[in-house]
Amino acid sequence: MRRAESVTFGGSGLDRAAHLRGDAGALADLRRATGARVLPLWRGKPALVPADGGETLGWVSADAQVLEAAELTAFLGLDDGGPRFAADVSAWAPPDLPDTLDSFTDRTEQRHPEQPEGHRFVELRAAMTRLDARAAELAATAKALFDWHRIHGFCARCGVASTVAMGGWQRDCPACGAHHFPRTDPVVIMLVTQGNDLLIGRSPHWPEGMYSLLAGFVEPGETMEAAVRREVWEEAGVRVGRVDYLASQPWPFPASLMMGCHGHATSREIVLDPVELEHALWVGREEAMAIAAGDHPRINPARKGAIAQFLIHNWLADTLD
Numbered sequence: 031m032r033r034a035e036s037v038t039f040g041g042s043g044l045d046r047a048a049h050l051r052g053d054a055g056a057l058a059d060l061r062r063a064t065g066a067r068v069l070p071l072w073r074g075k076p077a078l079v080p081a082d083g084g085e086t087l088g089w090v091s092a093d094a095q096v097l098e099a100a101e102l103t104a105f106l107g108l109d110d111g112g113p114r115f116a117a118d119v120s121a122w123a124p125p126d127l128p129d130t131l132d133s134f135t136d137r138t139e140q141r142h143p144e145q146p147e148g149h150r151f152v153e154l155r156a157a158m159t160r161l162d163a164r165a166a167e168l169a170a171t172a173k174a175l176f177d178w179h180r181i182h183g184f185c186a187r188c189g190v191a192s193t194v195a196m197g198g199w200q201r202d203c204p205a206c207g208a209h210h211f212p213r214t215d216p217v218v219i220m221l222v223t224q225g226n227d228l229l230i231g232r233s234p235h236w237p238e239g240m241y242s243l244l245a246g247f248v249e250p251g252e253t254m255e256a257a258v259r260r261e262v263w264e265e266a267g268v269r270v271g272r273v274d275y276l277a278s279q280p281w282p283f284p285a286s287l288m289m290g291c292h293g294h295a296t297s298r299e300i301v302l303d304p305v306e307l308e309h310a311l312w313v314g315r316e317e318a319m320a321i322a323a324g325d326h327p328r329i330n331p332a333r334k335g336a337i338a339q340f341l342i343h344n345w346l347a348d349t350l351d
């Protein structure tokens with residue numbers, strides 16, 4: 031698909047400069063460099079600041095007060111030559127924090143007293159479409175890395191506490207010597223069509239009225255194509271024949287790589303798995319157009335910025351090639 035990388039969180043050509051990760055001295059020098067900038071993240075929420083009608087990343091210098099609470103710093107790469115780091119300041123406890131924050135719908139913003147004017151921590155899903163491609167890639171990378179560190183503090187082989195290495199891109203076990211690397215979990219998400227009809231569905235826990243494409247994790251020992259056919263069969267009872275790859279999207283909620291595919295259905299009858307899906311249906315192009323435009327009386331579109339919305343938009347515009 032020619033437009034594949036124009037999806038939200040699509041590749042921005044960031045120079046990750048991975049060859050520098052193992053050189054602690056070089057990384058320390060980069061952090062002290064004049065152009066160095068650090069992106070604070072608080073409990074998975076990047077610091078953002080309004081810019082040009084949208085948002086941009088709330089960078090601070092390496093000696094900024096807000097970083098005093100940082101437990102972990104990671105090297106993100108070089109942005110036009112400028113060293114970029116991220117720091118996890120989750121230990122900071124803001125006053126008046128809500129008891130529970132549902133990241134799916136969180137619209138709250140937290141502001142650290144030492145952050146520059148206008149900077150605050152914002153749920154990435156709420157802001158992702160207001161960031162440019164480079165900012166989105168940097169924020170997604172930092173969020174995915176820190177989410178991984180948060181739940182991988184102990185060696186998966188022997189259980190001993192592991193230590194951060196390689197500029198935040200690895201954890202090493204001091205007891206058994208194992209190296210652990212940040213996980214990315216493959217998920218297939220499929221535009222299942224038959225002629226001019228599209229299969230959409232909704233999960234029980236989604237916002238009211240929201241429908242999207244079917245999706246599911248790829249299992250060990252399975253190809254992407256087989257995962258598409260299995261998931262559609264399990265969730266909706268529909269058989270899929272030919273499967274074509276379309277586009278992918280890093281989805282750091284918390285650690286997925288969404289692999290968008292086009293599945294050509296060979297059967298039509300829907301038999302729901304009620305655990306996975308609350309409802310599924312076939313919609314024609316005109317109805318899909320109305321849903322995408324927000325003009326449907328009962329069905330709300332997939333989340334803006336999600337690859338489902340991107341694939342449906344390109345199917346409707348006949349730009350899947």
Ligand SMILES: [Zn+2]
Nearest residue numbers: 185188203206
């Ligand atoms: Zn170990």
